[in-house]
Amino acid sequence: MQIICAQYIISGGHEIPLIDSAIVVENGKILDMGAKDDIVSRYPLAEIIDFGDSIIFPGLVNAHTHASMTIFRGLADDLPLMTWLENYIFPVERHLKPEWVYWGAKLAIAEMLRSGITLFADMYLFEEEVIKAVEETGIRATLGEGLFDFPSPNYGPLEKGLALTEKLLKDYAGHPRIKVMVCPHAAYTCSPDTLKAAAAIAERYDTLIHIHLSETKDEVALIKARYGQTPPFHLDSLGLLNERLLVAHAVQLTDEEIELLAKRQVKVAHCPESNLKLGSGVAPVPALLEAGVCVGIGTDGPASNNDLDLIGEMRSAALIQKGLTFDPTKLPAKDALNMATSLGAKALGWPELGRLVKDSPADLAVIKLSSSHLTPCYDPLSILVYSARAGDVTDVMVAGEFIMRDGRILTFDEEEAKKKVFEISQEIKTLLAGQN
Ligand SMILES: CSC[C@H]1O[C@@H](n2cnc3c(O)ncnc32)[C@H](O)[C@@H]1O
Numbered sequence: 001m002q003i004i005c006a007q008y009i010i011s012g013g014h015e016i017p018l019i020d021s022a023i024v025v026e027n028g029k030i031l032d033m034g035a036k037d038d039i040v041s042r043y044p045l046a047e048i049i050d051f052g053d054s055i056i057f058p059g060l061v062n063a064h065t066h067a068s069m070t071i072f073r074g075l076a077d078d079l080p081l082m083t084w085l086e087n088y089i090f091p092v093e094r095h096l097k098p099e100w101v102y103w104g105a106k107l108a109i110a111e112m113l114r115s116g117i118t119l120f121a122d123m124y125l126f127e128e129e130v131i132k133a134v135e136e137t138g139i140r141a142t143l144g145e146g147l148f149d150f151p152s153p154n155y156g157p158l159e160k161g162l163a164l165t166e167k168l169l170k171d172y173a174g175h176p177r178i179k180v181m182v183c184p185h186a187a188y189t190c191s192p193d194t195l196k197a198a199a200a201i202a203e204r205y206d207t208l209i210h211i212h213l214s215e216t217k218d219e220v221a222l223i224k225a226r227y228g229q230t231p232p233f234h235l236d237s238l239g240l241l242n243e244r245l246l247v248a249h250a251v252q253l254t255d256e257e258i259e260l261l262a263k264r265q266v267k268v269a270h271c272p273e274s275n276l277k278l279g280s281g282v283a284p285v286p287a288l289l290e291a292g293v294c295v296g297i298g299t300d301g302p303a304s305n306n307d308l309d310l311i312g313e314m315r316s317a318a319l320i321q322k323g324l325t326f327d328p329t330k331l332p333a334k335d336a337l338n339m340a341t342s343l344g345a346k347a348l349g350w351p352e353l354g355r356l357v358k359d360s361p362a363d364l365a366v367i368k369l370s371s372s373h374l375t376p377c378y379d380p381l382s383i384l385v386y387s388a389r390a391g392d393v394t395d396v397m398v399a400g401e402f403i404m405r406d407g408r409i410l411t412f413d414e415e416e417a418k419k420k421v422f423e424i425s426q427e428i429k430t431l432l433a434g435q436n
Pocket residue numbers: 066081085089090093123124125145146147148185186212215274300301304
């Protein structure tokens with residue numbers, strides 16, 4: 001049993017941050033919490049870990065990424081989505097190897113832990129390698145093998161991708177830190193039959209479907225030209241729009257489509273920095289939240305962002321809405337943090353996560369307030385969303401186990417992951433040079 005305390009605790013379950021409070025952790029869960037003095041006297045045998053001048057907050061949730069794309073970080077920048085994907089990313093992904101995906105995921109997990117992320121949603125190829133990395137590192141994930149109509153370097157033809165998805169769903173059913181979802185890439189890379197087959201699997205296994213949706217104006221125009229409907233209505237006509245669906249981006253939406261997503265209880269992963277960098281636009285997040293849609297925050301892949309810093313992503317999410325609307329009250333810090341914690345957790349199928357309250361799993365992170373840019377602290381929530389950076393996170397706990405302690409990752413060798421990804425980047429450079 002451990003008592004964990006700090007000057008401030010942002011629990012997510014209380015209106016205001018708690019001062020001089022403590023959390024009791026036992027068997028991976030929060031057994032109790034309250035005023036520090038009271039807790040210490042009631043649990044005299046517990047080990048006390050006092051973070052002092054720090055903020056404890058719920059582990060952050062990255063609601064959409066392609067973690068292993070760390071290996072392609074900076075490979076192609078300043079391009080629109082379709083050019084980026086079709087001319088640069090899809091061609092190099094044809095050469096993808098399992099070990100690239102494994103080491104890319106390990107490096108990504110190191111980076112995510114360093115910004116306080118304890119749960120992430122992942123869609124990629126060779127996803128069993130991401131699973132291996134998740135198992136070894138102690139983080140949580142909701143993930144699945146990416147599906148599209150063209151052959152994959154992993155499974156080949158689509159039918160094998162669907163079979164692999166079913167295998168993963170069976171193999172990881174009941175896993176304490178991994179949930180598997182069905183991941184058709186997008187309506188422009190998956191035919192109506194593929195989307196229907198994906199939905200049938202998700203229904204059969206009672207799990208989520210994750211897809212890119214209405215990311216750009218070009219996507220909307222393409223789907224309209226092909227199917228006579230915009231992407232949300234196209235998916236609705238195929239029976240995909242329901243509470244199982246987690247859509248990434250949702251940038252180019254009409255008011256009618258926002259109402260439709262709300263009515264069907266679709267979840268959204270908002271990826272502000274990737275949308276800005278690819279020039280896709282700004283998602284109508286305040287309108288989605290007002291309509292009652294569950295919206296989490298995602299980084300998207302590290303090749304389109306180009307980092308996995310969810311603290312920075314919360315700040316970007318809050319700032320762009322203010323700039324866009326000339327209204328500084330839009331998307332306040334509290335809403336950005338809710339999106340990056342409890343709403344994200346719900347969207348990824350873990351409604352018990354994202355808040356530090358009695359009986360919830362002990363998934364938390366800590367930032368130390370000693371740095372100049374975090375001084376003074378009038379409001380810990382303001383510090384976390386508007387002033388902090390990924391590097392300020394000192395400690396991370398998942399399911400009651402410390403994965404990062406005092407700035408050091410405990411469960412794996414971060415230096416080895418960096419070295420391996422550097423070697424992979426040399427291989428990729430040689431490969432690209434040979435194509436020119
Ligand atoms: C089928 S595995 C995932 C697939 O998605 C590609 N991808 C990465 N970022 C984006 C994005 O912003 N929109 C659409 N697709 C994206 C990734 O390269 C993989 O091929």
